[in-house]
Amino acid sequence: xxxxxxxxxxxxxxxxxxxQAMKDISGYxxxxxxxxxxxxxxxxxxxxxxxxxxxxxxxxxxxxxVFVRDSDFLKDVAELMAKRRVSGVPVLDAQDxxxxxxxxxxxxxxxxxxxxxxxxEVIANCLHGRVCMAAPARRMIAREIMSxxxxxxxxxxxxxxxxxxxxxxxxxxxxxxxxxxxLIGIVTRADIVRSNRWSxx
Amino acid sequence: xxxxxxxxxxxxxxxxxxxxxAILSGVISFLAMALLxxxxxxxxxxxxxxxxxxxxxxxxxxxxxxxxxxxxxxRNVIGGHILAAFIGVTAYQLLSGELWLAASVAVSLxxxxxxxxxxxxxxxxxxxxxxxIGGPAVHKLGFLFILMPVAVGxxxxxxxxxxxxNAAPKRKYPEFWL
Numbered sequence: 001x002x003x004x005x006x007x008x009x010x011x012x013x014x015x016x017x018x019x020q021a022m023k024d025i026s027g028y029x030x031x032x033x034x035x036x037x038x039x040x041x042x043x044x045x046x047x048x049x050x051x052x053x054x055x056x057x058x059x060x061x062x063x064x065x066v067f068v069r070d071s072d073f074l075k076d077v078a079e080l081m082a083k084r085r086v087s088g089v090p091v092l093d094a095q096d097x098x099x100x101x102x103x104x105x106x107x108x109x110x111x112x113x114x115x116x117x118x119x120x121e122v123i124a125n126c127l128h129g130r131v132c133m134a135a136p137a138r139r140m141i142a143r144e145i146m147s148x149x150x151x152x153x154x155x156x157x158x159x160x161x162x163x164x165x166x167x168x169x170x171x172x173x174x175x176x177x178x179x180x181x182x183l184i185g186i187v188t189r190a191d192i193v194r195s196n197r198w199s200x201x
Numbered sequence: 202x203x204x205x206x207x208x209x210x211x212x213x214x215x216x217x218x219x220x221x222x223a224i225l226s227g228v229i230s231f232l233a234m235a236l237l238x239x240x241x242x243x244x245x246x247x248x249x250x251x252x253x254x255x256x257x258x259x260x261x262x263x264x265x266x267x268x269x270x271x272x273x274x275x276r277n278v279i280g281g282h283i284l285a286a287f288i289g290v291t292a293y294q295l296l297s298g299e300l301w302l303a304a305s306v307a308v309s310l311x312x313x314x315x316x317x318x319x320x321x322x323x324x325x326x327x328x329x330x331x332x333x334i335g336g337p338a339v340h341k342l343g344f345l346f347i348l349m350p351v352a353v354g355x356x357x358x359x360x361x362x363x364x365x366x367n368a369a370p371k372r373k374y375p376e377f378w379l
Contacts, residue, residue: 015212023216026371028226030270034212 013037057162058155060195061176061185067092070099070143074110077102077142090175090183091146098175098183100146110137110145152177153187159195162187225369230265233361234258237354249341251350254331256282257358259324264362268374272322275359275375277315281322282355285311286347289332293340304333 018033018040029036066084068077070093081089081104088103108122153162153174165174166189176185218226234257241253260282263273271277289307296303311329315321328351332339339346359375366374 019213019216026219027222027269028218028267029215030267030272032212032215037212 013040052160053158055159055195056155057153057157057159057176057187058185060159060191061155061187062191063185065090065175065183065186067175067183068102068142069093070141070146072142074107074137074140074142074145078107088173088188090150090186091142091148092183096183097181098150098152098177100143100148101150101171101173101175102142102146103172106145106147110140147171150175152181154178155184159187159192163189163192166192225372226266229361229365229369230261232365233261233265233358236361237357249338251338251342252354254328254335254350254354256324256327256331257350257354259327260322260355260358263322263324264358264374265366268362268366268372269376271376273362273375275363275378277320277322278359278362279352279355280318280320281311281315281325282328282351283347284314284318284320285322285325285329286332286351287344288314289329290344290346292329293333294343300333304330307333 015033015037018037022029022033022036031039066080066086067090068080070091077089081087081102088101090098091100091102093099104119108119111122151165151169151171151174153165153176155176155178162174166172173186173188175183176187178184237257238253241251245252260278263270264278267273285307288311292303292307292310296306307329308326311326312321315325332346342349362374366372
């Protein structure tokens with residue numbers, strides 16, 4: 001959190017700036033420049049924190065969420081993801097509980113024999129004639145390759161916390177669930193980047 | 202090491218105020234002190250009553266020299282002086298046998314209580330001390346000292362601050378009342 005606050009700190013205010021500002025205000029200010037700077041920086045921190053926590057997942061999430069069942073065949077999952085142009089989907093069990101997430105990455109891993117870290121490695125493996133589209137995958141179901149348990153967030157989670165979650169866990173999306181664990185939306189890195197509420201708090 | 206390095210101080214001193222500001226502070230404080238001193242030396246002459254006590258000189262520095270200061274606000278000026286006078290007079294009455302203790306308790310207790318009541322006003326520390334060391338003229342007044350000169354004087358200084366500071370285009374007083 002602290003590093004992030006530093007990272008988005010726009011202006012490094014100098015002692016000279018503070019001194020100059022104090023000169024601009026007529027009358028004697030009963031505060032030393034260094035105290036003023038400390039107050040200013042702390043106030044800035046609070047403002048950033050306030051603005052950051054003011055934007056919550058509910059404000060940026062996608063409600064129309066594409067999902068699959070844990071018993072769906074991979075070929076159907078892939079087809080759905082292709083048709084709906086999404087790179088990851090939540091996986092629900094028969095009780096509508098979010099039990100995992102399947103993303104392109106899970107497919108890469110599976111089809112490249114579990115070793116590939118990215119798409120190009122799959123291509124490379126394929127071109128080298130090593131492991132390419134394992135035939136067994138055709139009969140596999142979502143539950144077998146999904147990342148589980150799913151990293152989920154609530155509607156009320158601050159966006160900054162969701163962003164933290166993405167970074168720490170190297171994921172790109174998190175299903176949004178209600179108190180009963182039922183799916184109500186999904187929030188992706190793209191949702192957070194797109195959200196104009198950052199620039200105009 | 203940290204202990205000693207803290208003694209070096211960091212950062213620079215605040216800027217000097219403009220010449221206008223310096224003159225303004227001088228003129229307003231002159232008028233304020235003149236009023237108190239005039240009443241003290243004419244109307245109160247020959248009576249036991251006092252109005253001019255040294256701590257008011259310090260209050261004048263804040264109210265007319267640094268009217269924006271949290272320490273110079275009415276709550277602090279009036280509240281601080283009255284609180285400190287009460288503690289000072291009480292300390293003298295209870296501890297007059299040990300004047301060194303009465304003097305130190307008066308000041309230290311005033312500071313702590315002013316902190317807790319958000320009425321910190323440095324000149325009031327002088328009021329607390331003066332209640333103990335002010336001599337027969339002060340001691341004779343007993344608890345009346347709190348009302349006159351302290352409460353009346355503090356109220357007058359504040360009133361003059363409100364009337365005269367605000368007459369200057371770039372000044373505003375107080376920042377807050379309570």
